[in-house]
Amino acid sequence: MSESRLPTAVELDGDGAHPAAWRYSGRAPGAVLTAGALREGVAAAEAAGFTLATFDDAPVPPSTGVNAAGRLEAGARAAFAATITERIGLAPTLHVTTTEPFHLATQLASLDHAGRGRAAWLVGAANDPESLATIGASPLAPEELRREVRDVVDAARLLWDSWEDGAVIKDAATGRFLDADRVHHVDFAGARFTVKGPLITPRPPQGQVVVLAPAALELGARADIALVGGHDTAALGERAAEARETGTPLAFAEIEVLLGGTDASAAGRAARLEESAAWPDTGRFRYVGSAGGFARLLRSLAGIVDGVRLHPAVLAADLPLLAEHVLPALDAAGLHRPPATGATLRDALGLPRPANRFTAAS
Amino acid sequence: MTEASTGALYDPHARVHLGVFYTGVGPQLLWNDPSAADHVAIGTFVEVARLLERGLFDAFFLGEGLRVRENRGRVHDQDVAGRPDAITQLSALAAVTERIGLVATQNATYNFPADLARRLASLDLLSDGRAGWNIVTTDNAWTGANFRHGGWLAHERRYDRAGQFVDAVTALWDAWEPDAVVATGEAKSWARPGSIGEVARSTDLVDLRAVPTVPASRQGRPVLFQAGDSDGGRELAASRADVVFSANTPYDKAVAYAADLRARLARYGRSADSLRILPGASVVLGDTPDEAVERARWVREEQMSAPRAITFFEQYWGTDLSGYDPQGPLPDIDPVEGELDPSRGTIPIERRTGKLALIARWREQSEQRGLSMLELARQVAPGHPAFVGTPSQVADEWVRYVRTRAVDGFNITPYLIPSALEDIVDKLVPELQERGAYRTAYEGETLREHLDLPPLNP
Ligand SMILES: Cc1cc2nc3c(=O)[nH]c(=O)nc-3n(C[C@H](O)[C@H](O)[C@H](O)COP(=O)(O)O)c2cc1C
Numbered sequence: 001m002s003e004s005r006l007p008t009a010v011e012l013d014g015d016g017a018h019p020a021a022w023r024y025s026g027r028a029p030g031a032v033l034t035a036g037a038l039r040e041g042v043a044a045a046e047a048a049g050f051t052l053a054t055f056d057d058a059p060v061p062p063s064t065g066v067n068a069a070g071r072l073e074a075g076a077r078a079a080f081a082a083t084i085t086e087r088i089g090l091a092p093t094l095h096v097t098t099t100e101p102f103h104l105a106t107q108l109a110s111l112d113h114a115g116r117g118r119a120a121w122l123v124g125a126a127n128d129p130e131s132l133a134t135i136g137a138s139p140l141a142p143e144e145l146r147r148e149v150r151d152v153v154d155a156a157r158l159l160w161d162s163w164e165d166g167a168v169i170k171d172a173a174t175g176r177f178l179d180a181d182r183v184h185h186v187d188f189a190g191a192r193f194t195v196k197g198p199l200i201t202p203r204p205p206q207g208q209v210v211v212l213a214p215a216a217l218e219l220g221a222r223a224d225i226a227l228v229g230g231h232d233t234a235a236l237g238e239r240a241a242e243a244r245e246t247g248t249p250l251a252f253a254e255i256e257v258l259l260g261g262t263d264a265s266a267a268g269r270a271a272r273l274e275e276s277a278a279w280p281d282t283g284r285f286r287y288v289g290s291a292g293g294f295a296r297l298l299r300s301l302a303g304i305v306d307g308v309r310l311h312p313a314v315l316a317a318d319l320p321l322l323a324e325h326v327l328p329a330l331d332a333a334g335l336h337r338p339p340a341t342g343a344t345l346r347d348a349l350g351l352p353r354p355a356n357r358f359t360a361a362s
Numbered sequence: 363m364t365e366a367s368t369g370a371l372y373d374p375h376a377r378v379h380l381g382v383f384y385t386g387v388g389p390q391l392l393w394n395d396p397s398a399a400d401h402v403a404i405g406t407f408v409e410v411a412r413l414l415e416r417g418l419f420d421a422f423f424l425g426e427g428l429r430v431r432e433n434r435g436r437v438h439d440q441d442v443a444g445r446p447d448a449i450t451q452l453s454a455l456a457a458v459t460e461r462i463g464l465v466a467t468q469n470a471t472y473n474f475p476a477d478l479a480r481r482l483a484s485l486d487l488l489s490d491g492r493a494g495w496n497i498v499t500t501d502n503a504w505t506g507a508n509f510r511h512g513g514w515l516a517h518e519r520r521y522d523r524a525g526q527f528v529d530a531v532t533a534l535w536d537a538w539e540p541d542a543v544v545a546t547g548e549a550k551s552w553a554r555p556g557s558i559g560e561v562a563r564s565t566d567l568v569d570l571r572a573v574p575t576v577p578a579s580r581q582g583r584p585v586l587f588q589a590g591d592s593d594g595g596r597e598l599a600a601s602r603a604d605v606v607f608s609a610n611t612p613y614d615k616a617v618a619y620a621a622d623l624r625a626r627l628a629r630y631g632r633s634a635d636s637l638r639i640l641p642g643a644s645v646v647l648g649d650t651p652d653e654a655v656e657r658a659r660w661v662r663e664e665q666m667s668a669p670r671a672i673t674f675f676e677q678y679w680g681t682d683l684s685g686y687d688p689q690g691p692l693p694d695i696d697p698v699e700g701e702l703d704p705s706r707g708t709i710p711i712e713r714r715t716g717k718l719a720l721i722a723r724w725r726e727q728s729e730q731r732g733l734s735m736l737e738l739a740r741q742v743a744p745g746h747p748a749f750v751g752t753p754s755q756v757a758d759e760w761v762r763y764v765r766t767r768a769v770d771g772f773n774i775t776p777y778l779i780p781s782a783l784e785d786i787v788d789k790l791v792p793e794l795q796e797r798g799a800y801r802t803a804y805e806g807e808t809l810r811e812h813l814d815l816p817p818l819n820p
Contacts, residue, residue, distance in 0.1 A: 022547060072484040106450075177441055177443065180438075183443075
């Protein structure tokens with residue numbers, strides 16, 4: 001069982017989940033693209049005790065420019081966060097369709113080293129014409145995409161195992177730095193690409209980086225955490241159960257959240273945001289109301305889902321309320337505890353460190 | 363030296379610019395010493411970057427190799443191997459350093475231009491204008507086996523691809539107008555309409571259409587380094603780079619290289635001052651000249667041990683030589699036909715071709731002087747310490763290099779982390795400062811400023 005029974009992730013991209021969040025960030029709109037903003041965001045999330053921070057991303061701008069059109073690459077943001085945090089997990093969204101699988105596996109392994117075992121990967125599968133055009137390609141057919149996502153995840157997981165633990169032996173007597181029998185070609189062959197291996201980076205501290213994926217990608221046991229949507233708790237529960245049945249160990253509910261001291265003040269904030277831009281329905285659960293009510297909602301989800309990922313409408317407003325009222329209430333209910341310093345993300349999630357398939361095989 | 367030889371005037375005020383080329387892997391890095399730091403731990407990188415920042419270095423520079431080196435089909439086990447992704451690691455370092463430039467070696471053959479442009483631009487913003495890109499073009503199919511399109515690029519076209527790649531990347535970096543983002547949350551829109559452009563390319567070498575998501579940093583764009591010594595490499599440097607990371611370290615070679623490069627620059631209408639020349643340099647210091655020489659001998663012997671000598675020749679013979687005595691003569695058998703070992707990507711060009719002639723020369727050399735395999739390997743393998751002496755001796759030599767404009771400084775390849783670098787920061791830097799040839803405090807904020815490069819054209 002995990003150390004906390006409702007591990008809590010928070011999405012830190014941009015100024016918040018609401019498209020008009022930039023108008024209420026309390027800083028100049030362009031500041032979201034600075035190191036300072038990132039530093040503040042991750043520091044606040046870690047201080048609040050969140051288990052995991054996620055960094056959304058896409059190869060294309062987040063909006064046309066009416067709302068925010070700028071965004072730093074998520075892997076770089078997560079890496080920057082790695083050396084200024086000590087406990088929180090870090091999960092950039094990296095897309096399987098617009099990157100090289102080998103680079104992606106290297107970047108994530110490196111993030112795990114830099115974060116001393118706190119890296120996760122939120123699997124992205126951008127398949128719109130604009131995203132694919134950035135690499136001179138066209139969208140994949142649904143079946144092709146399904147296969148491609150699986151292939152890239154399989155390739156990354158193989159590459160993370162390509163160096164066995166303890167492959168670096170530094171044996172002065174024989175002059176060998178590493179044991180060549182413990183560093184492996186992977187010879188991965190997917191439908192659309194092959195990878196020889198081994199990775200250029202030794203095995204990540206967690207053995208395998210934690211893999212999060214939207215449940216719709218149907219990754220089954222390839223993912224460690226499925227992210228499930230649903231407009232009510234019943235739907236969340238059903239989808240979580242479905243995801244677990246396919247072999248994903250954990251299912252986290254996706255929840256968009258806009259808080260106020262009271263339900264009325266939250267509704268007032270929502271109305272003001274709505275005047276600037278509509279908040280499109282993405283299929284996620286959405287909560288608009290008092291912080292106290294939100295804490296009760298989360299308590300009711302324990303046992304139905306294995307964790308939650310929160311998408312604060314406006315980080316500058318909602319993150320402090322989550323920190324002050326919501327996480328402490330979960331803590332008091334024995335449902336949540338900040339990750340321990342020095343623990344890996346797997347430790348915090350109660351996920352075992354996987355055996356290496358090459359070690360297991362030999 | 364006069365202008366005629368280097369293509370630039372003697373400059374009595376010239377300063378030495380220093381970077382560290384942190385390969386993180388390879389034969390030059392000693393692992394067999396108790397003081398050698400953990401080569402993968404983030405703490406080692408943080409410690410080194412902060413040390414160099416204390417030494418007022420321009421740049422901390424990560425190398426890249428996209429396939430783990432092998433010897434006859436097996437992972438090469440004698441050298442330090444395994445390193446992080448450069449941009450990931452430098453982003454992590456950006457958070458805990460303040461001034462030092464952060465340069466990522468990144469390959470133009472096995473990356474997607476828009477993806478790489480975005481990652482580098484992100485590092486540039488996160489470091490507030492301290493990013494650089496060392497453009498390399500290793501194209502062999504052996505490396506390509508790790509990538510979607512395999513060895514897709516003909517060797518002769520590697521610099522066509524690189525040139526087009528760099529042009530697409532710089533266009534992406536330049537696609538946001540300077541004040542594209544509005545000043546307040548009350549404005550009509552987040553970005554001024556029409557202030558963010560799209561970049562499209564469609565050739566057989568570069569094909570993309572992208573609207574970039576990252577604006578320019580305070581230095582305008584990441585500084586462009588070029589490493590690669592062929593004619594194509596030099597043309598890429600002269601046409602597009604801000605800094606060359608050259609392999610021409612000995613003084614005479616450096617002078618010839620500088621003259622050649624400056625002539626090329628002029629052909630592109632660029633001033634001699636728009637490109638910094640920083641050759642690689644290995645440095646071995648001692649408190650006395652004898653101590654330095656003794657230490658250099660020790661470094662060389664550690665770097666080329668008996669098992670490594672066998673492996674070194676195996677790469678050229680292409681066959682198992684483990685039955686030969688490293689203390690004995692060169693193998694009497696003929697080498698296997700065919701290419702050199704695929705680790706050739708970073709083997710100098712002259713060694714990649716004509717291996718039979720090379721082996722014939724080695725035979726002659728070892729017979730004439732009665733050298734064993736081990737002795738010969740120590741003489742002929744690349745990686746001899748270029749600068750050996752007391753801090754004062756090396757400082758004098760470097761001052762001559764920069765004042766005669768043979769180079770603008772050096773990219774130091776350390777043999778032992780971190781102690782070899784501590785010696786340079788604590789002993790060599792003060793000697794350079796005493797000679798008025800090194801800054802005594804950072805004067806600028808960005809990597810471009812550290813390098814004294816002219817501002818980018820608007
Ligand atoms: C000083 C120096 C350092 C280099 N470092 C790297 C490196 O870290 N990674 C890499 O892939 N290639 C590296 N290279 C290889 C070159 O950048 C280049 O891609 C290769 O030599 C082929 O180009 P050429 O034919 O112009 O030499 C380096 C080359 C030089 C001269």
